[in-house]
Structure formats: C-alpha cells, structure tokens
Amino acid sequence: MKKTYLFTPGPTQIPPEVVLAEASPMIHHRTSEFSDIFANVSENLKYVFQTKDGEVFTFASSGTGGMEACVANTLSRGDKAIVVSGGKFGERWAQICGTYGVNTVKIEVENGKAVDPAVVNDTIEKEQDAKVVFTTLSETSTGVIHNIEAIAKVVKGRNLLLAVDGISGIGVQPFKMDDWGIDIAVTGSQKGFMLPPGLAFVCVAQSAWDSIEKSDLPKYYWNLKKMRKALSSKTTAYTPAISLIMAAGKSIEIIRSEGIEKVWARHAKLAHATREGIKALGLELFANDAAGNVLTSVKIPKGVNFDAGIKKLRDETGVTIAGGQDELKGKIFRVGHMGYVNEFDIVLAISAVEKILHEGGYKVELGKGVSRVQEILVG
Structure with a gap:
C-alpha cells in the first residue's frame, strides 16, 4: 500500500481541513456570500505578508502569473529594471522583463550563493535610471535565501521600487512587507499556504501606486488597477477560483492560529x-x-x-x-x-x-x- x-x-502537503473547505458546495462569485468570504481572505492575507497599509490581490494563476503582473504594472515602455539572477526563478524575472521589452540589467549570482547587498547597491549607483529592482526571497531551484531586509535598505530612499518573488518563501521564511519597506511582492498558493496550485497573491504597498498609475505596458487580465477597483467592492475583476479561495480562508486561519x-x-x-x-x-x-x-x-x-x-x-x-x-x-x-x-x-x-x-x-x-x-x- x-x-x-x-x-x-x-506543491506541498495539504491539511485535511483545507481539503474539506475546497470540497464545499460551489457558490456563485457575484453574491454577497462570496464577497464576504473573499473580503475576509483578502484582509487576512495582509497578516501573512505582514502589512497593514498594503492591498493584496488574488489572481487565478500560478505564481509566475503574479510575477508577470508585477512587471506589467510597475514599468513603462523604455524603462530599465535591475534583476537579481541567481537561479531558475531569479532568471524568470529577467525573462518576463524581456518579454515586455524592458531594458534589463542582470546581477548574476553563482548558484548556491546569496546576492551581496553591496553589489545591489553598486549596480543601482551605476544604473541610476533604473525603475525597479526585482529579486527573490527564496530561490526554489537552489534553496538559497536572499537577504531581502538588507536589499530593501539599499533600495530605500531612492527613486525606484523593490519587487520580491516570495512564492516559496512567504509564510515560511521571515518576511515583513511594511517594516522592510517592500513595494510589491508575490507569492503562490502551493507552498507555505498549504493549498493546491492555482492562486497567486500580489501585495502592493501604497508606494507602488504612482508607478502603477503611469505604467503603459500592455495588460488585460493582469491589470492591478482593475483588480483594485473590484477589491473595493469585495470581489474580483474576472471569474475567481472560488473553491481555492474558500480553501485559502481555512489555510490562513490555521496560520493565524499558530x-x-x-x-x-x-x-x-x-x-x-x-x-x-x-x-x-x-x-x-x-x-x-x-x-x-x-x-x-x-x-x-x-x-x-x-x-x-x-x-x-x-x-x-x-x-x-x-x-x-x-x-x-x-x-x-x-x-x-x-x-x-x-x-x-x-x-x-x-x-x-x-x-x-x-x-x-x-x-x-x-x-x-x-x-x-x-x-x-x-x-
């Protein structure tokens, strides 16, 4: 046997009570019943990101979709981005930027090593017209943890944003959106959240909205302005993954309880x-x-x-x-x-x-x- x-x-193992929550009878997403569930999940997600002022948006996608949303919403045509590339998923930031025609400067990091924040600082000094630094909390391909708190200190006070891939790290590794001054971060459902694959959570600090409002890169589904308008009405811009969101309510409840x-x-x-x-x-x-x-x-x-x-x-x-x-x-x-x-x-x-x-x-x-x-x- x-x-x-x-x-x-x-993906990771799923608690039985989360499995049962996902198996609940289907409900319609344009109802007050779903709106109450979704509003509760959206608010409780802030706790996991450790933010009070940020807003968390839920996409029906893999974490990679959330990464694409970060790129498509924070940059404009001709912008320059700095990418910490130290493994398969650090490189993914660069690939997404390249897809959108963003001028990308890569900080190459040896597999198995963490980026030196001083190198990030030197690169920012050299590339003073950069708009965003894209980096990774947990590089899943190697097991490396980058020192996001130290990187954030390097970025802070400059005219650029810090975007973090926390797909495998958030909910597992210390991560403090507000205290560290992170502008935008993404995570996925199938890691520390103890859920099946299928949801991406993007947390946006107030500091990122000016860039988002000015962004002219093409986007339809990945549009954070549309998502923000929908969230204000306790719903999503497009059909959500209803069962996964119901399961997320239970998984976050477990995290908050611990x-x-x-x-x-x-x-x-x-x-x-x-x-x-x-x-x-x-x-x-x-x-x-x-x-x-x-x-x-x-x-x-x-x-x-x-x-x-x-x-x-x-x-x-x-x-x-x-x-x-x-x-x-x-x-x-x-x-x-x-x-x-x-x-x-x-x-x-x-x-x-x-x-x-x-x-x-x-x-x-x-x-x-x-x-x-x-x-x-x-x-």
Missing part, C-alpha cells in the same frame, strides 16, 4: 534538523550558509544515480523528494520542509534519503541520519 508524502519544493512568528520558528527548526540529518550521512549541503527554512539542497555523491532513486521511491512508496533543475539536474537533490510539515515528517524524509542512498550503492549507515534528526528535535 502506498501513502503519499510530498517533500518537494511545491501565529506567523511561530510558523517561521517551526520551519527554522525543521530545516535545521533536516540539514543535520543530511550531514550525519556524510553528504554535502549545496546552499549551506545561504540556506533558509524552505528547503534543503544537497550535492549528489559521485556514483549514485539519485534521480533514478527518486523515481523508484515515488513509484514504490509514494514518498516524493525533488531533483535538481536545468544545469543542476543530476547534481543536487532537494528536500522541501514547508507548509503542513511536522517533526515526524522530517524523520520520514531523512529515512527516504537513506533508502535511496542505500539502494543506489552508497555506503551509508542506515538510521544514522534519522538518529541525528531525533537528537535535534527532541533536544
């Missing part, structure tokens, strides 16, 4: 235990000092076909971890520990890694990683 466990960087600081602390503890378990097996971490609460990236030892082991594990046991992407395929694997995850999930995840290594011919003392995890979590 197989039982499904997800230790991927998304408390966002405790959510961050829980993820930090689980991340630490995961890495200690990995090191106990003699494996080398990939992101290392730049790693955060979202996932653990690990270098695959020579001689082990880990990707084949991942497939075998998934097919035979229902336990799924992730391999590397693009140029990191076959070089790293990634263990996600975000969202609906507790201490015993980490024991299971490390046990799964041990199984792959053992069956792949890597000399490993079975139980050594699990034992180290237990020491961390019990201690």
